[in-house]
Amino acid sequence: MKKALASLSVLSALLVLSACGSKDAAATLELGAALPEKVPSGTEIRIGDPSIQAVLGVSGLGKELADAGVTVEWANISGGPQSIQAFRGDKLDCSAVADIPSLFAAWTGTPTKIVFQSVTIDPLQHPTYELGVAPGSPVASLADLRGKKIAYSAGQAQGALVLRVLQKAGLTQQDVTLVDLTSTGDSYRTALGSKAVDVAPLGTSTVRTYKSKYPGATTIPTGIRDDASTLYCLTKAVQDSGKAAALKAYVAVRAKALLWSNDHPDEYSKAYLQDVQGLSEADAKAYLADSGDKGIPATWDNAQDRLQATADLLATEQKHDKLDVSTLVDRRFEKVEADAAGGKVVTGDAS
Structure with a gap:
């Protein structure tokens, strides 16, 4: 009887482990697989994206995320060094940065994927x-x-x-x-x-x-195009099917938020530039006049070409390994943001 109970206990344990393994396998999304449509209950994404956080609060677009079942844990993080450090400590899923941090994350052994690209409508007239x-x-x-x-x-x-x-x-x-x-x-x-x-x-x-x-x-002036603006995420975040579904919803809402800020400069100025960045009203308005509107590119081809040119330059000048930047860009999200922008995409990528 004792042997039978022992065997039953072992079998039960194996079944539990098997079930856990199946659950984990089901939660893993291949990088080439279609992005899931439904956000599982309880899914949370940790994002450092201060300007969009401010816009979602004042524009009402945050409700779209809530309706999609997306919960965002906002992080007061911006810039490459901070975000890479947070990625390494598993304190962050995604962060809004220029294009350089994705390169340095790769060169320092932190796998990431770019899931969002935006452009300045007149980049040379409105440099960063x-x-x-x-x-x-x-x-x-x-x-x-x-x-x-x-x-x-x-x-x-x-x-x-x-x-x-x-x-x-x-x-x-x-x-x-x-x-x-x-x-x-x-x-x-x-x-x-x-x-x-x-x-x-x-x-x-x-x-x-x-x-x-x-x-x-x-x-x-530098006379150089410098408007690279991305959202990049830990690769393991986009391989988590729940987080990938949440990111799909977030990318769509983020595109709408950028376009909203173009159409509502006074509200954007107050919510982010003044209340978060601490600029005076006059300085905030001057900054908006100088910075130009942001656009959603219909294709990421030009942005990827520019990133490759930058990676090649840095590899030469800073003695890094050569890098194929196509491995850093998750183009499944390309259509997500373009569809969300509708007829307001920038077809020529302002090049």
């Missing part, structure tokens, strides 16, 4: 960055960069921009002094103001503040 020039420094054009000290962060969009600027100016890293400095908060503006560096890339939202704080400070 200008080159801040320290007060009194004789830099009036790209040709004046030779011999200058330039703030540089290898793993951020600003670092890639510096390398592209040097390339455009016909200069190499040996022609300037690159000063390793992560762009966080006021770090670049402070370095410029103290003349620790001669030049540093500044987001256009901070240019006015920089010039007003440091008399004699100037900026010059």
Whole structure:
């Protein structure tokens, strides 16, 4: 009798383990499989996407996520270094960044996938960055960069921009002094103001503040397209069928939120630029006028080509392995965001 009970216990345990294994297998989604339509009850995605978080709150679009059964745990995280660190600690599923973090995540062993791309309608007329020039420094054009000290962060969009600027100016890293400095908060503006560096890339939202704080400070345009804007996620998040379904819904709503912010600049300015970013009303309005409208591309072809060119440049200049960026882009989400944008897609990708 005891042997029979023991055998039954072992069998029961094996059945439980088998059931668990089946459940886990069912929850895993192959990267080439169709995205699920239904979000399982209790699914939660952890996202660092501050501007969209603000828009969803003020636009009413957050209700669409709730109606789809999506629960978002918002993280106060932005930028490549923060997001990659959070990915490694399994504290985050997705984050809004430029295109560089996906490259560095791959080069440092953190598998991710880009699930969203947006573009600036007139990228050269409305750049994301200008080159801040320290007060009194004789830099009036790209040709004046030779011999200058330039703030540089290898793993951020600003670092890639510096390398592209040097390339455009016909200069190499040996022609300037690159000063390793992560762009966080006021770090670049402070370095410029103290003349620790001669030049540093500044987001256009901070240019006015920089010039007003440091008399004699100037900026010059880069003349380079710098509008890359993505949402990237841990690969294991898009391989989780529940999270993948939630992300499909999120990507669609995110596309609508970007377009809503174009159509409601005053509400967007108040909800995000002023209440979250801390800009004054005047600075927020000036930033919106300078930054231009964002668009949803009908195809990701051009964005992927630009990412490949950047990856090739960084591989050469920073001694990384060559990288095929198609392995970083999950194009199943391409049609999701384009369909959500409807007739408002940017067919030429503003190239």
